[in-house]
Structures are given as C-alpha cells and as structure tokens.
Amino acid sequence: MEFRILGPVGLWLNGAELPLKGSKQRTILAALLLAREKVLSDAQLGEVLWGKNPPATYQAQIYTYASRLRRHLQGSMVLLRQGPGYFMRIGSSRFDFHEFEKLADTGREALLAGRFDQASETLRSALDLWRGPTLTDVTDLLAETERPRIDEIRMKTLELRIDAELALGRHHELTSELVGLVNANPLRERFRAQLMVALYRADRQAEAFATFREGSRLLSDELGVDPGPTLKGAYQAILTNEVSREFPRQRHSLTASSWPVTLAADTPDFTGRDAELALAADRLRHRSAPLTVTGMAGVGKTAFALRVASGLGEDFPDGQLVVDLRGSDSTPLPPREALGALLTGLGLDEASLPASLEQRALFYRGALADRRMIVVLDDAATDRQVRPLLTAGTHCRTIVTTRSSLTTLAGQYTLDLEPLGHEAALSLFTKIIGPERATAETNAADEIVDTCHGLPLAIRIAGARVAARRHWPLARFAHRLADPDRLLDELRLGDLDVRERLTGGSNSLEPHTRAALLRLSLLDLPSFPHSVTSTLLGLSDADGEQITESLLDLHLLELAHVDEEGRPAYRFHPLARLAARETAHAEGLSELSLI
Incomplete structure (x- = not known):
C-alpha cells in the first residue's frame, strides 16, 4: 500500500488508487500522515476541516470519516481512537513524503561529503516524487497550514541538487532552468547566486553581474535590505575569478562539529503542564x-x-x-x-x-x-x-x-502559562524536599504550597529553603509564611527573589499605568472592572479600559471572569498584589476605598 500527499492526496494498493470520497476524508488522511503517528485531537482535526467554528456534530462527522478510511487499511496499518482524538500507524507501507525526506537527507550527506554524482542522482530521485502541487484535494485550511512548510523543503532540496550539478560542471544544462527559477522566485538569493555561477562558467560574466545588480535592486526595493552572504559571496568570487568547483555549496565556515548539542540545561524537577x-x-x-x-x-x-x-x-x-x-x-x-x-x-x-x-x-x-x-x-x-x-x-x-x-x-x-494547580504545585514541592518529609507533615506541606499560590518560583524557593534546613519542621516554615507582612521576605534565597521578580520592570511603566497598578493594589477587592481604574485616576472610561488592559497584557493583572454581557473583570495574583502594595506604601500611598 502507498500513501501520497506530494500532489493529489491518495491511497494506492497494488498500483490502483482506492476511492476516497471528498476533500474532508482526504484531509483527515493527510493530517494523520503528517502527524507522524502522534495523536491529533478532535479539536485539531475539526480546525483543519472546518476552521475555528466547526459544526455542533463535528465529532460525529470525524468519526464517520475515520471509519470509512479505516476500511481501506490492512496488515500493520491501524487508525485508532485514543482519548479525544486519533492516530494512524502505517507500518512498512510507502509514504511518499517520508521517502522524499530520506532521499533528501541521503543526498545532502553525499553532497557534504563531496560525492556529487551520488548527490545529484539521489536528490533528483527525491524531487521526482512530486506529482504536482502538494496536498491537492484537501481543505484550504490544511493546505494553507502545511503546504508552505513542505514546499520550502522541496525548494531547499532543489537548491542542493543544483549545487551538486554545478560541482559536476553541468552549468550549460542548468542555465535555462535557473533563469526560470529566478524569474519565479526573484527574492530567493540562493537561486540567483547559482545562476550567476552558471553564467560565469559559461563565459557570460556580464550577464552574471547584471543578475547580481537586479537582485540587489529588488532586495532593496521590496525588503529594504542588502544582499546576503550567499549572493555577495557569489559576486565577490566572480569579481576575483575565485569561483571554486563547489561554490556556492558551502556558504559559511561552520563545520558539523562546531554546532552545539545544547547550550541550555533542562530543569530536572520540572513538574506538571x-x-x-x-x-x-x-x-x-x-x-x-x-x-x-x-x-x-x-x-x-x-x-x-x-x-x-x-x-x-x-x-x-x-x-x-x-x-x-x-x-x-x-x-x-x-x-x-x-x-x-x-x-x-x-x-x-x-x-x-x-x-x-x-x-x-x-x-x-x-x-x-x-x-x-x-x-x-x-x-x-x-x-x-x-x-x-x-x-x-x-x-x-x-x-x-x-x-x-x-x-x-x-x-x-x-x-x-497559568500558575500551577494545587496537585502539581505540591508535586513540585515534594520533589524538592523529598517525599518522606512531605508525607510526614501533609497538612503543613499543603499550607506552604497554598501560600505560594501556584507560582513555581515561590514553590522552588520555599522548597529549597526547607531542603537546606532539614532540622526545621514544615509546620514552623508554614507559620513563618502565614504572616503576609513577612511572606515576600521569606520567599527569597540567594539570587532567587519573588519580590524582585514581581516588581522588576514596573519602574519603566508609563506613569498612568504605574499609578493604576499601585493604586489598584491598595483596594481590598477580589476583582474589579476597568471602571475602577478610571475612577482612581480620574480618567475617561475608554482611557481606564486601555490602561487596565495594558496591565493585563503585561501579566501584572489576571482576567478574573467575563460576565454575560461580555464585560471583563480583573484581579491580582495574591503575591503580585503584595509586591505592588509594598511599593505603594513605600511611596507614601495609603489604603484606598471606593465607598
């Protein structure tokens, strides 16, 4: 059996195409193939089939399309329901896009190793798998999402094939193809550089320079930028008669060994989400x-x-x-x-x-x-x-x-990202202090986590402080955290400081926005509409809403809820309120009331 997406989407058995009715069934097939055996939820499938507003019966319709598709599968191929979604496994069946990727990778490796004949042949075989525009006969939603990515991979592979054939001295055969590619993709600098090299090797140096000048003008007019390293490198190499056999295959001096495996460490006790x-x-x-x-x-x-x-x-x-x-x-x-x-x-x-x-x-x-x-x-x-x-x-x-x-x-x-729920927060705290201590004082562990209000930084600091003082009962630390006047002082360890993190950047806020943040923090309200900001600052309703929404955009406020008429209400994260209130008091502001 063979699955195809590099052209019309289809399913083939022994050289004969199997009937797939309509674009939606083909869309589900293509989406599941591109998911690479990962589960696609009903919501994800619904979005590529109908957009943001699928019909009320969309799950039933997806079930029907999946059932019809499943009838064609055999052997090691399966289409399974898992949770609120589907995944497909095709076993050893042929999938043209997977085959293309393997051939393209093999050809690229051959090119980098200087095996130009093998690279040319393998990359041509990869490109020959295309039978027309990618993802034909699927919904526009899936095509618009996936086609640009796949087509870009094809263009990169085409560039590599041309590199290989330029290295083999086939510039005469390539010139007309490259002229067409440059005309179709005038801002793609790699094709233009390759055309310049082909023209130069065909003793058409003046046309090569004209090609560069035209590219420079287009980049300046369309994008407002100068030519990049590849195009400039081709121009310089032609100007100095230093066009190597392999130009422009190597556009920079980096070798594979100079690329890092990683430059950042994962967090080993990461929890939840x-x-x-x-x-x-x-x-x-x-x-x-x-x-x-x-x-x-x-x-x-x-x-x-x-x-x-x-x-x-x-x-x-x-x-x-x-x-x-x-x-x-x-x-x-x-x-x-x-x-x-x-x-x-x-x-x-x-x-x-x-x-x-x-x-x-x-x-x-x-x-x-x-x-x-x-x-x-x-x-x-x-x-x-x-x-x-x-x-x-x-x-x-x-x-x-x-x-x-x-x-x-x-x-x-x-x-x-929202603050962690209680279970995830407790799990993180337990990982840091060890399960024995958390189990021995479950109530105190719950109290500490609840006082941190789901903020991972606060939980990490609290856990690290407890872990560093194994002689402290958890209840003692929970009692220390229970005093709101000392809470932020306790949530500080070394260069980790909840107060500093929460107040960082507030001094650079626009004056009205900063004033709103500090004054709102002094109100004893669980949530409030934007009109409160207008009242506190003596501003119009529109200005008050704009300032409140800017605080929401900066995650200095949270969205509490939206009422039936679509009017939002806002609130502080409890620790953020404490930090802002401290700043307000330090600047001489007093507690406020709207009554």
Whole structure:
C-alpha cells in the first residue's frame, strides 16, 4: 500500500488508487500522515476541516470519516481512537513524503561529503516524487497550514541538487532552468547566486553581474535590505575569478562539529503542564512559525521553554541555542547584540561578525538555513526586539518567552502559562524536599504550597529553603509564611527573589499605568472592572479600559471572569498584589476605598 500527499492526496494498493470520497476524508488522511503517528485531537482535526467554528456534530462527522478510511487499511496499518482524538500507524507501507525526506537527507550527506554524482542522482530521485502541487484535494485550511512548510523543503532540496550539478560542471544544462527559477522566485538569493555561477562558467560574466545588480535592486526595493552572504559571496568570487568547483555549496565556515548539542540545561524537577507541553511540541514539530510563551513573572516560562526544547531533541538534532534578551531589565538586550551572542554560540569568531544589524540578521538566517535547531529567545521585551532574531528556514524553530503580549510576529502561536494547580504545585514541592518529609507533615506541606499560590518560583524557593534546613519542621516554615507582612521576605534565597521578580520592570511603566497598578493594589477587592481604574485616576472610561488592559497584557493583572454581557473583570495574583502594595506604601500611598 502507498500513501501520497506530494500532489493529489491518495491511497494506492497494488498500483490502483482506492476511492476516497471528498476533500474532508482526504484531509483527515493527510493530517494523520503528517502527524507522524502522534495523536491529533478532535479539536485539531475539526480546525483543519472546518476552521475555528466547526459544526455542533463535528465529532460525529470525524468519526464517520475515520471509519470509512479505516476500511481501506490492512496488515500493520491501524487508525485508532485514543482519548479525544486519533492516530494512524502505517507500518512498512510507502509514504511518499517520508521517502522524499530520506532521499533528501541521503543526498545532502553525499553532497557534504563531496560525492556529487551520488548527490545529484539521489536528490533528483527525491524531487521526482512530486506529482504536482502538494496536498491537492484537501481543505484550504490544511493546505494553507502545511503546504508552505513542505514546499520550502522541496525548494531547499532543489537548491542542493543544483549545487551538486554545478560541482559536476553541468552549468550549460542548468542555465535555462535557473533563469526560470529566478524569474519565479526573484527574492530567493540562493537561486540567483547559482545562476550567476552558471553564467560565469559559461563565459557570460556580464550577464552574471547584471543578475547580481537586479537582485540587489529588488532586495532593496521590496525588503529594504542588502544582499546576503550567499549572493555577495557569489559576486565577490566572480569579481576575483575565485569561483571554486563547489561554490556556492558551502556558504559559511561552520563545520558539523562546531554546532552545539545544547547550550541550555533542562530543569530536572520540572513538574506538571503535560497538556501545554504536548501542545507546544505538536506546534513546533509541524509548524515553523514561532511559539510565544507568556505569563506572569515567576510562572516558569523559561523552564517550560527549555523542557519543550529538550523533549524535541530527536526532531531537531543540531542542537539548541538560548539567548537572554533581558526584557524585564531597564535596558533590554539590543537585537544586534543578541545576534552577536547567537552567532558566537554557533562557533563564529566575534571579530569576524558583520557590524550592522541587517547584515548580522542575514548572516544568522543563512547559517541556520539547513540546520534543524531550536532557538529560545528568553525574556523578550517587544516585537521589534524579536523580529530580527527569527529564522527564515523551515528546519529551525523559535520559542519566545515574554511577560508582554507580542502581537505582530507573523504566524506566531501564543501559549499563556497559568500558575500551577494545587496537585502539581505540591508535586513540585515534594520533589524538592523529598517525599518522606512531605508525607510526614501533609497538612503543613499543603499550607506552604497554598501560600505560594501556584507560582513555581515561590514553590522552588520555599522548597529549597526547607531542603537546606532539614532540622526545621514544615509546620514552623508554614507559620513563618502565614504572616503576609513577612511572606515576600521569606520567599527569597540567594539570587532567587519573588519580590524582585514581581516588581522588576514596573519602574519603566508609563506613569498612568504605574499609578493604576499601585493604586489598584491598595483596594481590598477580589476583582474589579476597568471602571475602577478610571475612577482612581480620574480618567475617561475608554482611557481606564486601555490602561487596565495594558496591565493585563503585561501579566501584572489576571482576567478574573467575563460576565454575560461580555464585560471583563480583573484581579491580582495574591503575591503580585503584595509586591505592588509594598511599593505603594513605600511611596507614601495609603489604603484606598471606593465607598
């Protein structure tokens, strides 16, 4: 049996196509194949079939489509219901996209090893598996999500095949093909560089230079950038008559051994968030758009991102890079310096890096173009800081952690981390102090965890303090935490400080926003509408709502609930209220009442 998605989606048996009725059944087949034997929930399948608003009967319809598909499977192939979703295993059956990936990887390895004949033949075999536009006859929703990623892999493979054939001296045969590729993809610099080399080797040097000038003009007019290292390298090599046999296969000096396995340590006692981890892993495996992890200070965004990256090591074997963007500091890391840190992390000599932000960004994207890596941009401040650090290829993935709500990163998926529930918080505390002590004083352990209000940073500090003082009964520490005037003093250990983390960055808030934060913290209200902000500051209703929503976006407030008329109510996390209230008192503000 054979499964096909590189063209019309279909299922074939002994050379004959089996009947699949309609685009939705083909969509389910393609989605399950691309999930690589991972479970797709009913909600995920419903989204690719009908979008954000599936019909009320969508689960029953999915069941029907799956049942019809299951009738065609045989032998080691299975389509199973697991929890609220499905997964499919195809055994040893042929799947054209898997076969393409294997051939492409083999061809790439041959190219890197200098076996150009083998590389050309293998990469051509991979590309010959295409029978038309990818994912034909599925819903637009699935095609729009998956087709760009798969088509980008095909384009990269085509570039590698041309590299191999240029190295074999086939420039005459390649010229017309490359002219067509450049016309169809005028901003793709690799094709243009390859065309320049082919023209140069065919004694058409003037046309090669004209091709470069046209590319430079288009990049400037369309994107406002200069040519990248590959295109500039081709121009310089032709100018100095130093076009090597293998140009432009090697675009930078990095060797495989210089790429890190990892540059960040996972958190060994990470606890909970199973659903969020599964969702993040699924998004990163199948979509190249950035994953943005948000949440209040101390909620564990960095630990979560590193756990996700660690769990995807097999999918992205070239390693992980992490850079601290210092978004919570008064002076966030400039993007140019962040790129310098990332490039030196990749093994480049800092003295050899380009000077400008634009050139570093192009160099960075080129360096990662053919690598399967995960980049963690930790503690981002703004969209503007992050945007130059995003990779352009389909093999790398980017995880951004931030307290702010970043809204203009193209295609991003935002995952908002909440404080831990009681069971997960207690499990984390128990891992730190040991199960014997937690079991011996269960009530005190519960009290300590409840006082931390699910904030992982607070739980870690409390656990570490108890673990360091084995002679302390848990009840003694629970009693110390019970005093709200001392609570934040107790949640401090070494360079870990809940108060500092919760108040960090508040001094840089716009004056009205900061005033609202401090004054709201002085109210003894479990939740409040935005009109309270308007009243406290003497502002219009619209201005009060904008300020309150900005505090929500910065995770300085939480959403308490939305009433039947769609009006939101807000609240403080208890520890965040304590920290803001302390600051208000220190600045001479008194307790407030709206009565």
